[in-house]
Amino acid sequence: MSEKEIKLGEIRARIDRIPVRPYPISWMVVIGLGYFFAFYDILTLSFALVSPMVQQLSLSRLELSDAVSASLFGYIVGAYFVATISDYWGRRWGLIVNAVLIAVGSLASALSINAASLIASRFVTGLGIGAEIAIINTYVSEVTPAGIRGKMVQLTYLAGALGFALTPFIAIALIPSSPVGWRWLFGLGALVAAAVVPLRFMLPESPRWLTIRGRTGEAEAVVRRLEEFAARRVGSLPPIPTPLPERSLSGFPTAQLFNRKYGLRLLMAVLFWFFDYMLAYGVIGFAPYIFVASGFTFTTATWYIALGSVGYIVGALAMAPIADKWERKYLVASAFSIATFAVFLYALAVALRSPPILTVGAFLAAFATAFAVPAYTYTAELFPTRARASGFAIADGVGHLGGAIVPFVVYLIFNPLDPVSTGIWTFALLGVFEIIATLIVLTGPRTTRLRLEQVSE
Structure with a gap:
């Protein structure tokens, strides 16, 4: 390595020697709010589908x-x-653009006047949410030491768990109370997203991204800030580990991924997300609709799902202590297995029209969703810094084709005229998709507690 490359490698190595969280909780809150409104917004449409919105539009x-x-x-x-923009111009600008897109899309959803305007506004909101999740995980992975990377991503996700957990209660409060309650449901998401925009300007740029762009002085300043914060907590820091090389970005970020090493990882990640999202969006988008059609009232179905949603908090807290102690892909597989069991309980709840089984299924589904956050960490770890956001975005984004297809799968299988038997088959098929996802993720490489340069260079 040249003298400059050694210096840049040393800057990256200084991050990984830090034994504790090297940034204030306020950073985690600002980033975590992105998770909150991303997951809040994902759920709002599923509740709006069983609101007066359907008739009004x-x-x-x-x-x-x-x-x-x-x-x-x-x-x-x-x-x-x-995400490609963030690989070129930085993670912070990507986070700012995301929040603006979500705020604009959510506000437009609240003001929708017909099907076309609703569909267009949901597309704009989706633009921001997809990039939000990709860049959040990239950013947190790059500013966090290797030994606690999984734990910090998990704790940041707690805000997202709150979004998932609180949304059903907010829907219960807003939708039955007014014919335009669904508009307030969307509008609240717009308000939160807009409030986050100025806070994102407070975050520093990712020092790892700065190093691959050759911006030594800026990277040095950010890492020194991380070290000083950690030193105030633990005193002197451990020795700097051996610097590891990492190639700078040359050319288009996506082009860095299409080779034997990263291409196979990308294919694996796309496929496990594809099948996982078929389950996730099948349940998120249509579970309330199927339960109501099969005999549960809106209030009953939503209330029991809301009770079960505390599983998001329990799952997030349960994963945090072990996120860096067990190999990442095995943690993901265990979470997917719990999700499979949960959706089979949904099928049983429809068959027996049983609120208790519905509640247990909802709790386990929520628990599994939060317990599966290492899948985000794992995906970000698979790719090099020069194309990490792009790699994550392709894997997670193309994987979302599974979620985009599944509404039509549900449309073909579920029949409102025969809601019980077709509802059972719908949930059972979603469980099969998750079993496939579990088997695929187990084929991936090991990443836990390894420095990012060890995993991806």
Whole structure:
């Protein structure tokens, strides 16, 4: 390595020697709020589907599927294009652009006047959400030491778990209370997203991204800030480990991924996300609809799902202590297995029309969702810094094609005229998709507690 490359490698190595969280909780809150409104918004449409919105906007069953899919196609497009921007111009600008897109899309959803405007606004919101998740995980992975990377991503996700957990209660409060309650549900997401925009300017740029752009002075300043914060907590820091090389970005970020090493990782990640998202969006988008059609009232179905949603918090807290102690891909596989069991309980709840089974299934589904956050960490770890956001975005974004397709799978299988038997088959098929996802993720490489340069160079 040249003298400059050694210096840049040393800057990266100084991050990984830090034994504790090297940044204030306020950073985690600002980043975590992105998770909050991303997951809040993902759920809002599923509750709006069983609100007066359907009649007020004269939505057909096909248009309902179009609205769900529009968010997901927007997710795919936004994840890739904004993540590519972040590989070129930095993680911080990517985070700012995301928040603006989500605020604009959510506000437009609240003001929708027909199917076309709703579908268009969901597409814009999806643009921001897809990029948000990609860049959050990239940013946190790059500013966090290797030994606690999984734990910090998990703790940042707690805000997202709150978004998932609180949304059903917010829906219960807003939708039955007013014919336009669904508009307030979307509008609240717009308000939170808009409030985050100025806070994102407070975050420093990723020092790892700065090093591959050759901006030594700026990277040095950020890492010194991380070291000083950690030193105030633990005193002197351990010795700097051996610097590891990492290639600078030359050319288009995506082009860095299409080779034997990263191409196979990318294919593996795309496939496990594809099948996982078929389950996730099948349940998120249509579980309330199937339960109501099969005999549960809206209030009953939503209330029991809301009770079960505390599993998001429990799952997030349960994973944090072990996120860096067990190999990442095995943690992901265990979470997927719990999700499979949960969706089979949903099928049983429909068959027996049983609120207790529905509640247990909802709790386990929520628990599994939060317990599966290492899948985000794992995906970000698979790719080099020069194309990490792009790699994550392609894997997660193209994987969302599974979520975009599943509304039409549900449309073909589920029949409102025979809701019990077709509801059982719908949930059972979603469980099979998750079993496939579990088997695929087990084929990936090991990453836990390894420095990013060890995993991806």
